Amino acid sequence: MAAIATAMAAACSGGAGRTTLPQIPHGSANPIRHVVFIVQENRSFNNFFLGYPGATTQSFGYDDTGRKRRLHSEPLAVVWDIDHSSKAFFLACDGRGQPRGTRCKMDGWNAEQVGFNAPKYAAYTYVRRGDVAPYWQMAQEYALADRAFASNLDGSFVAHQYIVAAYASGAVDFPTAQWGCEGGENDTVPTLLHDRKYGPTIPACFDNATIASEADAAGVSWRFYADVLNGTGGFWSSYQADRPIFRSGRWQTNVISPPAQFLTDVANGTLADITWITPTWTTSDHPGFGAGQGPAWVASVVDAIGASPFWNSTAIFIMWDDWGGLFDPVKPVYEDFDGLGFRVPLIVLSPYTPRGAVTHRQYETSSVLRFIENGFGLAPLAQSDARANDPALDPNLFDFNASPRPFHKIRGARPYTYWMSIQRRWGRQPAPLRDFGD
Template structure:
């Protein structure tokens, strides 16, 4: 090897290291501005809002000019929020070119291990609120269960990768709360959970179906009312990982998971904007059944079976805002087939893309929580509830940037902020008021992207 070639390689490595350092610095800066007053992970830094509260005016978001917002409102007339289950970014897209992903992880005993290839049906991992805190481990991201250190290859989930390549993939999108499934879905409507950290007690695993407002005997875990000083102690305990769990548990109470909070459908109905919650059969995922004024009013007629989504598309009755959630067996929740779940999504998107709605629609696809699977990016600690570990998100629209990786820090409340921005609605809580509005994922000045029609594939045998 010549001296010149060795020198050239050293120069190349130096440039690589410099580029990596700039990416890390940019990530830190983004986390710092993600929530007003939110911690960026530095010791002793405590956010001003430890409970998502009411707001009067939303904060300005850098990059979203009045001109961009007005242009977005002329192009986007329908928004579909698709929520699948229990995967992290590294699990699905850790190998995606240009994204912040890894192929190995760190364990609680300090070892570095490869992320093994995940089978089509992977085992379920623990992913409660407490498991999220344990696995994050104060930002070290090193205490996941052994079965969580797995990853899919591109050929295992080719359609998800195809959507990510054609449209926009977000690689700093986090779940709103540490876990688990049921309560995460509530955040996709309310940008809060009325202090609840779970949809039942003691946890979702192996328990009977839930009825929420229809069963006054049910209870679920929630933070009790606390003064600011105690809230700060709990916030700091969350940064201690497993060592802080006893103190966190002491701050909890059990109460009936039936309550009244303002939800995005309230704002939509007040403005005469149509909406529906298309929901597949899943006893643990019934967020609006927890909200008393929705469950026991005519609003609940808008909670319909997931099969009605495509019927409404074909009948040209698609509402302006839709939540679209598959049945459990098609949700990607372990131990179900991720191939079957991917095929369901392809079928729904093919129908939408073939319809007249495609030209004016934005689809946001994400997964509701980390599912106990490994991810290497520490989430911003913005309040008592999260953020939880990173989950994948794909923005699919004729106006989404093509082949773009969005490095902006986002969460479920960002989708609510996006909906609020498009339809000129006020924020629900300090969470959606102070988060990103997702408009960076769009280009409304260029030519619209064509549909990506794909054929469902044959799934592996059980």
């Protein structure tokens, strides 16, 4: 990545217990030329990594009556969902501070609304290691962050704006119809005010600066891989809510469908400087969709990069967009009116990542954007990326003085033909019924 001439000022709203690293340019010694941001859906850290060595996890929680609840295992692919809206965040947090959602007691998980066929105390669950073995292997071979939080406190619509813009114009929860500009001016989304009260609705189509707009201005290439808008995973295509991209030729040239096209592109020698990859229904890890293909899908993406000439110059971030209503014992730090949300998994892979490291430094969704910005000389977009710690400065995640490590294949990966057969089977199916927005 190019060196940056000047350090960027960061406005920070603070937060007790926050570990802030000095934010400085990466410099010319950084060998990373490509950043791949893989975004999966709706899992808390504790749900996927219970018992991971060196990480903070907990095998029990408490409900709002004070009763201790032992976590029970559920398979990865389930057909029930849990509310993960702002209301669910405030209930699960059970905060005693002001504004609401602060000084969390973390005992209100049983108060979250659950979908049809959900087991009793559905939030108090974990996924067995065998169901998510590729994720554990990636963490063991590379690095895992156990203090990573969603930048926003609600669900996927807002979260998917944070992965490209570090901001969502104060929007909260979900639009009334479409998830972006396609719905027109009558497609609106609620807002959350700075005192965490609900405000007026606004159109679900934004004009915010994004990583893409800054990259275009700087001559940095980018691609966003997502399902088609009418596909089962199309609502996770972030730039549909970004007017400058959606209403321009960039929507046709830079937003690529289906996501499995990434595997062919890399094999053919094409990898943008900045890449986002979002899932389809079956590959999402999202509760409620019967989605059991996520670990194999992510392993396939990682293996495609690892087998390519791009490996020695690529950093891969795998992060889940929100907690999905699932129990986690770590209290979120209050940074701003819309975050932080609950803890989510973050796996970091690169040839310069120490093997088996667990970092306890605080990260958030916008930390990946901070890494991109500092590496490519882009300015911060909003408060969340300006305050976010840069993973490049964490020796548990990157050691750029070390020789690049050879890639180790991740077990469970499938070829491109397999994913295209899944796409042909499910790509034209109606989107699944969504009890709680996404």
